[in-house]
Amino acid sequence: MSISGVSVAAEPAKLVHKGNANILIRFNDFTRLERCCVRFQSLNRNNIYTLENYQYLEREVTPLLGDYLVRTRKVARNVQLLDLLLEEFRVSRDCSEVFVLEMENLTFGMDSVLSVDHFTKIHKCSSSTAVVWEFKPKWWCETGHICRNCTLNNVKGRRIPYCYNMILAEPGLLRLWLAEYRLPSQFFTDMELYLRSSGNVLAKLYEIQAKLTHSVPKLGDLNGEVDVSETLALLMAMRDVSCFIKWDHENPIRAKIVDVDLKPKSKWAQWMSQQSVLDESNMKVSH
Known part of the structure; x- marks a missing residue:
């Protein structure tokens, strides 16, 4: 796993898939997806959960699953790029950035x-x-x-x-x-x-x-x-x-x-x- 700082994208995020607690989004690179937590109504709380989950994966899960676990990279996105999606999922924008986990698009090339x-x-x-x-x-x-x-x-x-x-x-x-x-x-x-x-x-x-x-x-x-x-x-x-x-x-x-x-x-x-x-x-x- 690796960590990056604030990342700037040219276009707003596009929704790829929605689950009960997370959504998958995409920017310009079709080979990569980003996992965004929408479990809580507060963006700040979702960010805290994402950071905790990132450390949890590294500390507890990777030793068990090894190479089977898809690798993730922590990325901070400007909140404006996810404005519409956060509104759709009723997440209050009480932070200026959104922490997401970037990963490989495992269905890239499938149509x-x-x-x-x-x-x-x-x-x-x-x-x-x-x-x-x-x-x-x-x-x-x-x-x-x-x-x-x-x-x-x-x-x-x-x-x-x-x-x-x-x-x-x-x-x-x-x-x-x-x-x-x-x-x-x-x-x-x-x-x-x-x-x-x-x-x-x-x-x-x-x-x-x-x-x-x-x-x-x-x-x-x-x-x-x-x-x-x-x-x-x-x-x-x-x-x-x-x-x-x-x-x-x-x-x-x-x-x-x-x-x-x-x-x-x-x-x-x-x-x-x-x-x-x-x-x-x-x-x-x-x-």
Whole structure:
């Protein structure tokens, strides 16, 4: 990771994607994106969170994920370049600059996107066979135990036939899952080999989750912020990341992880409440 000072852009920021707590923006360079926090109504508070998150990535996350973690650079933008976006997301401009995290555009060169389900997208290029598979693996599940991902999908009425625990256990399912999206046959052949190899991005992420899971209390037992340890906060961050795997027939498979955020301890009540709903559900799924 590296740090830069105030950066000047020629044009206002353009919105590329919006999430619950962050937006992705772009300036003139299509190969780079910038991640801007809009979690809080105060720009100053969002800036503080961004700086804390930057240090968190460097201190806690990079040692775990290594080269899988997309590299970021801290940049300060003039607030005027983001005026319209900050207004749209109801962020008060109580600072003269906006701290963002600049990173590689992992779908650069792709010109179409197919939404497979709530957690999965396929990016394609009309001039080549290149594919970028974007997905949120969500929670690791121990074999034979209740699958939190599939149970939550049932509770929320999402009709998703597979989860990423199933794909890691049997990579051949990917061909069935994505059959209708007209992907090259070699994509499935190569991806199955990749997912069966040790150290693939999904196995790496779930391995980390498995180790952390055995060191934290059950979410249903939380009573307040005091119960949210650094280990639990890290685990919840790892349960909410996004993976991008790029494939083309001429180059090795390349995988990156993004959206690793420092989780506020104030979210404990939300975590506990949702876990209680799942515990009481009669739509549980196990693999």
